[in-house]
Amino acid sequence: MATIELAGLTKVHPGGVRALDGVGLSIADGEFFALLGPSGCGKTTLLRTVAGLEEPTAGTVRIGGEDVTALPPGRREVAMVFQDYALFPHMSVSENIAYPLRVRKVPGAERRARAAETAAALGLGGHLDRRPAQLSGGQQQRVALARAMACHPRAFLLDEPLSNLDARMRLSARTFLKRLQRELRVTTVFVTHDQAEALALADRVAVLEDGRVRQIGTPAEVFRRPANTFVASFIGSTPMNLLDGVVLPDGRVGVGGVPLPAGNPGAPPAPGEKVVYGVRPEYLTYVPGRTDPAAPEGGLPGEVTVVENLGSAQLVTLQGPAGAVQVVVPEDVPTPPGTAARAVPRPDRVLLYRDGELL
Missing domain, CATH: 2.40.50.140 (Nucleic acid-binding proteins)
Structure with a gap:
């Protein structure tokens, strides 16, 4: 587990488009932290920059006190779960879960054992030999989480992992995800545009607009005392x-x-x-x-x-x-x-x- 600290993080795309504008955040060890905002606000770019998939124009990323700004993704010891789960269709559940371990050249017997252990913890023990196409959306989501967990990362980075599920499945998956994070106590950064998800899951929320952080606080704080009219109009199932x-x-x-x-x-x-x-x-x-x-x-x-x-x-x-x-x-x-x-x-x-x- 680890803290995540961002200082002056800026990302300017070709043509002068500023996706991130001096973002500064401090995420505690074991915290469930949500990045919330409308489409185009920079939340996914911020997550990808923490993962090392995007290179910042300026600023620093520190994980566990270590400056990882210049490190490639594989050396940051973080695991990312994407919106579409990014499962390999030709591989079994066991092979999908074990794939990151295979890349790290973990011996085959250990890979299979860790895949089976992680799958069992997420209720996938009876599906190890199935392909992703034979699974429901909720089961595919759990395979993606199991693949991330098997690496024993310092942090989970979740990019709208519930958005492809139907409304009923999203509610049950949300409960499952919160319980899982509480049990593992792994630092988790969760990107979503759904303020109900952010308020339900997160210990703290950062609300973004146009690449800037407009407010950071607990779900109760950002709901009861929005710091500005943007947050006030964005937070809440019924707008203020x-x-x-x-x-x-x-x-x-x-x-x-x-x-x-x-x-x-x-x-x-x-x-x-x-x-x-x-x-x-x-x-x-x-x-x-x-x-x-x-x-x-x-x-x-x-x-x-x-x-x-x-x-x-x-x-x-x-x-x-x-x-x-x-x-x-x-x-x-x-x-x-x-x-x-x-x-x-x-x-x-x-x-x-x-x-x-x-x-």
Whole structure:
């Protein structure tokens, strides 16, 4: 096991395209760390640079305290699991798992023994003689993980290994992967564009945008207190409501002409200052009917325009003076389109942003 430390990591492709822009990260020994961001943000390039498959334009990569920036992939003692698993179709499960050991010239008997041991640990003991085409997607994923585990690497580097699975299989594979990492305690870097996966699996998350790290924190931290409006809009199964507002003389924030609680900003803004009012749909209370918008409990008025079924809840869109506001509503509450209603924020869950950054 090992720490992974990145300092000033920059990657500029031909033509001046900057895939990584001065990335600095410190990943603890045995930590499950997620690199999260939209397509094109640089997360896979960052993972490949740690693996040695990409050469940085500038910066350093240290694994276990050793500067490996100039080392080839085979000497970094890391194992990478790719999105498509990259299994050899003409080889058996046993041969696929043992292949990295074969490259390292490990004796045949030891290769077979380690392949069998690793396969048994991942529930593949009865499939050693099968070819990849005879396996399900989940089983192929486990073969790829077994191949990585058999090398006893210092770190696992996982590039969206669950993205080829169907929704049900992804959930079970996610549980399996988290349990496996906890048992092995191997430093793991997991790339994904799926924020639900990152929040469910990782000890800490780095959110990337355009080759830069926008926030690093625990899943709870990046969900509850996004450092900027990019993270606020990206994290969460339902995006945060981000509404234009202005600070009122009494300290509240006027949003669409309605005074709302300002929460507890770290740096209180001055009256008259323009801010972005952030509150997640989960932290708004749906109240049917109209009321005086100036009342403290008034909330944001609107009319139900869209209702999305989330299973155990509904995502309701209200259209009003502040624009479109989304609210998570219990499944048994009637929300017919055209209904007049209010969205009342929880004061302790309100966030204010200035120039895109959290106050």
